[in-house]
Amino acid sequence: xxxxxxxxxxxxxxxxxxxxxxxxxxxxxxxxxxxxxxxxxxxxxxxxxxxxxxxxxxxxxxxxxxxxxxxxxxxxxxxxxxxxxxxxxxxxxxxxxxxxxxxxxxxxxxxxxxxxxxxxxxxxxxxxxxxxxxxxxxxxxxxxxxxxxxxxxxxxxxxxxxxxxxxxxxxxxxxxxxxxxxxxxxxxxxxxxxxxxxxxxxxxxxxxxxxxxxxxxxxxxxxxxxxxxxxxxxxxxxxxxxxxxx
Numbered sequence: 001x002x003x004x005x006x007x008x009x010x011x012x013x014x015x016x017x018x019x020x021x022x023x024x025x026x027x028x029x030x031x032x033x034x035x036x037x038x039x040x041x042x043x044x045x046x047x048x049x050x051x052x053x054x055x056x057x058x059x060x061x062x063x064x065x066x067x068x069x070x071x072x073x074x075x076x077x078x079x080x081x082x083x084x085x086x087x088x089x090x091x092x093x094x095x096x097x098x099x100x101x102x103x104x105x106x107x108x109x110x111x112x113x114x115x116x117x118x119x120x121x122x123x124x125x126x127x128x129x130x131x132x133x134x135x136x137x138x139x140x141x142x143x144x145x146x147x148x149x150x151x152x153x154x155x156x157x158x159x160x161x162x163x164x165x166x167x168x169x170x171x172x173x174x175x176x177x178x179x180x181x182x183x184x185x186x187x188x189x190x191x192x193x194x195x196x197x198x199x200x201x202x203x204x205x206x207x208x209x210x211x212x213x214x215x216x217x218x219x220x221x222x223x224x225x226x227x228x229x230x231x232x233x234x235x236x237x238x239x240x241x242x243x244x245x246x
Contacts, residue, residue: 005032008021032103105135106188109138123152149183157183185207188210190213
């Protein structure tokens with residue numbers, strides 16, 4: 001059975017990438033979570049999907065333009081529901097305090113627009129918490145995957161790809177070969193881009209396959225039959241129910 005990871009936490013039940021969403025994922029007995037990290041202006045590792053706070057808070061602007069304490073003054077909950085008014089943007093440390101006992105914690109590096117220490121500091125945070133065995137660092141940017149391994153060769157990494165120019169290059173070259181060049185431990189494909197044969201080729205090279213974003217029953221059952229290792233979903237409670245019925 002594949003692991004079930006809550007995408008940005010249980011983001012249909014609580015505001016994405018917030019402590020309530022991560023707590024919901026734990027409550028639903030998801031196997032893990034997926035989340036996204038950036039560096040604030042003062043070098044704190046903070047959690048948000050976008051590079052700006054416009055879509056998920058009552059503020060505007062780039063995360064990198066704000067110090068962590070400034071970011072925490074914004075409301076990251078009421079856009080989702082008045083029940084979550086006052087929810088603040090979490091740090092990676094606050095997130096790990098909630099999810100540290102889960103089986104798999106997928107931390108996506110949001111590749112910095114300008115070079116900074118995000119990768120290095122994220123790997124150091126993982127090691128500080130002693131979570132090397134349960135964390136996988138993922139990114140769409142191959143250079144961030146390479147940097148993660150250079151920072152700590154034992155850290156697990158996963159290459160994200162989608163149907164853009166780089167994704168097409170990766171698939172044309174061969175996903176398993178591209179991952180091998182980066183010494184990556186996993187492929188993280190969009191659900192529409194993976195095939196059963198590719199799953200077999202990746203497994204043959206001792207790589208895992210963690211697929212996003214899997215919300216529909218047809219995809220859940222198909223990918224489970226293909227033997228993928230993890231399903232990253234907006235609705236982890238629903239995925240778990242489908243797997244239990246199966």
